[in-house]
Amino acid sequence: REVRLGYALYRDAVSFPSGGALVQALGMNPSSRLYPTIDRVMLDEDSVFLLCSDGLSDNDRVEQYWETEILPILTEGKKVDEAVDRLMAIANEKNGHDNITVALVHASVQTKANSSSKVISFPKEKLATLTDNPLQPTQISSTPTALPKLTKTRSRGPSLFVLSLLIVVLLLGGIGVLSFFLFPGLRYQANRLLGNTTVSSTANNTNSETSESEATPTDSPSESVTLESLAVGDYIQIEEAIALQSNPSDDAAETIPITARSILRVSKKQETTDQQNWIELQKCTPTTTEPAEPTSQPTLPTPPSLENNNPDISTEQGWLQIEDHSNMTITPLSANDVQCE
Incomplete structure (x- = not known):
């Protein structure tokens, strides 16, 4: 159980x-x-x-x-x-x-009547033999016994410092090999420093494409720019689509759609009789420059926002009310980067 x-x-x-x-x-x-x-x-x-x-x-x-x-x-x-x-x-x-x-x-426990304890008798002959023989003293020599010398065997294995250093070197070497094959830009610089003449134009093209995909525009301003702070002749790039009016004083005027990422030039600024501020914007095309001579140093590609593969873009111009678009995100550009028809 x-x-x-x-x-x-x-x-x-x-x-x-x-x-x-x-x-x-x-x-x-x-x-x-x-x-x-x-x-x-x-x-x-x-x-x-x-x-x-x-x-x-x-x-x-x-x-x-x-x-x-x-x-x-x-x-x-x-x-x-x-x-x-x-x-x-x-x-x-x-x-x-x-x-x-x-x-x-x-x-109940009862004691036996004829119980007697047995006495153990020791033979007298053996007892006499033990008593007749005197004890013999034991001789102790004064010469010390030579003890075997213990020799310490030193381990010849690799020390912990050498092993750790070897592991660090192997890790650094592995990281360098992986970086050489995974990053084309680093591979190009290594081949250039080593004087490797077998580097073809294909490697340069690959390096340019990788840099172009990873590069970001560096001409963005550190301070925010609004429409009200712009002056006549400034160039900007808008981040969202807008609609321009052909006449600022007419609400039923024709609207001109402007797509996002377009480049505009400030032509005029005007204040109407009803205390409304208007700004005239003109759509521009990016400046086309001749390709520079190839150099040994890789160059930063042109930002995608400034590229225009279609040169036949017609000039579009219209008015935009500043108060209604005060929070619009714009990017100022240099006059050397754009041209207007």
């Missing part, structure tokens, strides 16, 4: 002193399912053994009444039958929920 409920292992449950106790009714099962534990007890004085069922032992009744009901059998000569009847009455009165089985065994 202890094994089935997980309280103990089978080997430990069988070796318990109380392993042979009946803790569960057998019913119609054979008694071979019991595993009694047999032990031999050596008694040196009178003793009383109590065998009982849980009808008496529940609620710690044995611990409560053994001194008053069982101990007098040894100390006062109380009869065993009287003690059994008293224990049965206590079980019925205090517990009374289960069957009661009580058995008392009084074991």
Whole structure:
């Protein structure tokens, strides 16, 4: 039962002193399912053994009444039958929920009448031999015994510093090789410094394309620019699409759509009679320059915002109200970068 409920292992449950106790009714099962534990007890004085069922032992009744009901059998000569009847009455009165089985065994120790202790005699011949032979002194030499010298063998393995230095060198070498193959710009500079003449124009083209895709315009101003702060003749680039009017004083005037990333020139600034500020903008085309002679140093590509692959762009001009577009994002440009028709 202890094994089935997980309280103990089978080997430990069988070796318990109380392993042979009946803790569960057998019913119609054979008694071979019991595993009694047999032990031999050596008694040196009178003793009383109590065998009982849980009808008496529940609620710690044995611990409560053994001194008053069982101990007098040894100390006062109380009869065993009287003690059994008293224990049965206590079980019925205090517990009374289960069957009661009580058995008392009084074991008495008796000394044998003709018992005598055996005396061990030592042979006199051997005793005389031991006493006649005097003790011989042990000679101790003054010469010290030479102890073997222990030689320390020094380990010739690589030190921790050398091993760490080797690991760092390998890591740096691996990073350099990966950078050489993953970054074309770095590969181009390395080949140029090493004097490698096998670098073809294809590598330069690849380097230019990579730099062009990663480069960002550097001419963006550090301070914000508004339409109101612009002067006549300034060049700007808008970040969002707008619509210009052909006449500032006419609400039904024709609108001129301007796409995002367009380049405009400030032609005029005007204030109408109703206290509204207007600015006249003219759409421009980027300046086309001749390609520079190839140099050994890679050049920064032209920003995408200034590129125009279609030279046949017609000039568009119109008015824009400043108050309605005060939060519009614009980028100022230099006069050398654009031209207007």
